[in-house]
């Protein structure tokens with residue numbers, strides 16, 4: 001628990017962020033895996049995170065392309081991770097972001113997450129930019145045909161080890177961006193554009209080490225936006241933040257939302 005002095009300091013920061021949100025014309029929220037840990041989905045780098053369980057190399061796109069054995073391993077890991085993701089519910093941080101949209105205070109949420117929790121929380125599709133794709137769909141790497149994830153998981157439950165496209169026979173892969181895979185053009189372009197045009201950029205739950213996503217806060221800052229970082233652990237850009245809050249995303253975002261509503265009422 002934070003000491004009394006620290007607690008008071010955090011409350012002042014929360015009030016300041018709320019004021020900035022109220023006066024902002026374009027607030028961009030930028031989320032990472034830390035936004036969803038309180039929903040029970042592990043992040044990558046924290047103790048007990050995904051990297052403690054799996055070898056990062058097994059996620060490389062080149063390996064997926066290279067061999068049937070790698071694809072089989074990938075689908076085992078992906079299946080393992082999908083079940084808890086599907087059951088997960090939005091936490092107070094997602095709900096606060098959805099509420100910011102409802103009260104007209106959200107330009108967009110740029111997310112590195114693939115878990116669909118912003119949609120479940122109530123943000124509209126056009127406000128969500130999924131930079132690293134989504135685990136809720138599957139795509140054929142050859143003809144790009146899109147499948148519902150549950151339908152493909154059902155094939156795997158029945159014994160398929162590596163699913164292939166019904167139309168062209170190409171390999172199917174969750175519609176997420178793996179390490180080494182090209183970023184989605186439209187989403188990346190839009191994220192850059194929104195980051196440069198905003199006046200307030202709020203990072204929530206990201207280690208800010210995965211590129212090119214991690215360059216978005218820099219772009220925002222260079223173009224004159226205020227930068228707020230809310231994260232449990234330090235990030236490489238902490239010294240650039242106008243306000244830095246170390247702590248749990250859920251409670252901090254709920255308090256920021258309360259402060260916004262209080263100041264608006």
Ligand code: NAD
Nearest residue numbers: 032033034043044045112113114115205206207232233249
């Ligand atoms: P990361 O694992 O590198 O870092 C997560 C950060 O969140 C850490 O710095 C940690 O201190 C912080 N954090 C963890 N729990 C927190 C909490 N409750 N409140 C505040 N901060 C908290 O994650 P990243 O920066 O998003 O990048 C990793 C990549 O992993 C991304 O590309 C993303 O696509 C992918 N990923 C996504 C999910 C998901 O969809 N939920 C889960 C795991 C990984």
